[in-house]
Amino acid sequence: MSFNLLKGKKGIIFGALDVNSIAWKTAETIHAEGGTFVLTNAPIAMRMGQIDELAKKTGSKIVPADATSEEDLDNLVTQSMEILGGKIDFVLHAIGMSVNVRKGRAYTDEKYDFTTKGWDVSALSFHKVMQSLYKADAMNEWGSIVALTYMAAQRTFPDYNDMADNKAYLESVARSFGYFFGKEKKVRVNTISQSPTATTAGQGVKGFNSFISYADKMSPLGNATAQDCADYTVTLFSDLTKKVTMQNLFHDGGFSNTGVSQEVIERFSE
Numbered sequence: 001m002s003f004n005l006l007k008g009k010k011g012i013i014f015g016a017l018d019v020n021s022i023a024w025k026t027a028e029t030i031h032a033e034g035g036t037f038v039l040t041n042a043p044i045a046m047r048m049g050q051i052d053e054l055a056k057k058t059g060s061k062i063v064p065a066d067a068t069s070e071e072d073l074d075n076l077v078t079q080s081m082e083i084l085g086g087k088i089d090f091v092l093h094a095i096g097m098s099v100n101v102r103k104g105r106a107y108t109d110e111k112y113d114f115t116t117k118g119w120d121v122s123a124l125s126f127h128k129v130m131q132s133l134y135k136a137d138a139m140n141e142w143g144s145i146v147a148l149t150y151m152a153a154q155r156t157f158p159d160y161n162d163m164a165d166n167k168a169y170l171e172s173v174a175r176s177f178g179y180f181f182g183k184e185k186k187v188r189v190n191t192i193s194q195s196p197t198a199t200t201a202g203q204g205v206k207g208f209n210s211f212i213s214y215a216d217k218m219s220p221l222g223n224a225t226a227q228d229c230a231d232y233t234v235t236l237f238s239d240l241t242k243k244v245t246m247q248n249l250f251h252d253g254g255f256s257n258t259g260v261s262q263e264v265i266e267r268f269s270e
Helices: 021-032 043-048 051-058 068-083 111-133 161-186 209-218 228-235 262-267
Strands: 010-014 036-040 088-093 137-149 190-196 246-250
Touching: 010 068, 021 036, 021 051, 021 088, 021 111, 021 228, 021 246, 036 051, 036 068, 068 088, 068 111, 088 111, 088 228, 111 137, 137 161, 137 228, 161 190, 190 228, 209 262, 228 246
Parallel strands: 010 036, 010 088, 088 137, 137 190, 190 246
Antiparallel strands: none
16 A cells, blocks of 8 residues: 655665565665655676666666765766756665675684775765765755664674674764764664565575574564565655654564563473
């Protein structure tokens, strides 16, 4: 059911790789709610994914951009405003990767060139995106910028590796840049701390499927799905949440506030 929550709103969506990705589901939901947008991803990710299919389905244009490149991002912002016919109302940052995880390096045996690359893609890119938007004065007043994160930024999940550090940095950027964007542009900036979700990127984490099952048993409402996250993101892009900013918003079925669940207790009972 559509409520036209985003009718007339225009935005940019980073990270729609394939049908399993949260950004893909969010793009479909934004489209259903009346929003229009430009899709973007790094050229290599575009070759790996099916973004052309999403663009066709939603009537959207694609502007390739490396989110670690200031030049690419400045060009993306300029082109997006030209394509959409004006300033931007919403931006979704849904990109992240760890080279250390991909290469099987343990947290206690990082290759720091890998660490730096992962940090640049997963975390510093969020600052670069916002800086490009800020300097171009590209956001409409009461616009909304959202990035996806995970609770490993606050708690230790051994196999999440250096992505935990990247997410902690990402969340700090949201608070810090959120202050300036709010004070000077009346734009809100938040992060959504999502349940572990069966995306293509998530599958790279060791033991991920087992952890999804554990999190589901620990969460009173069960894990939030990619579609659930898309729906929640739409509310943050809508005019119903104008005064929500600089927040890390847990969207995890109650996992973050549950010490132990009855299901887990029973699993370890004799």
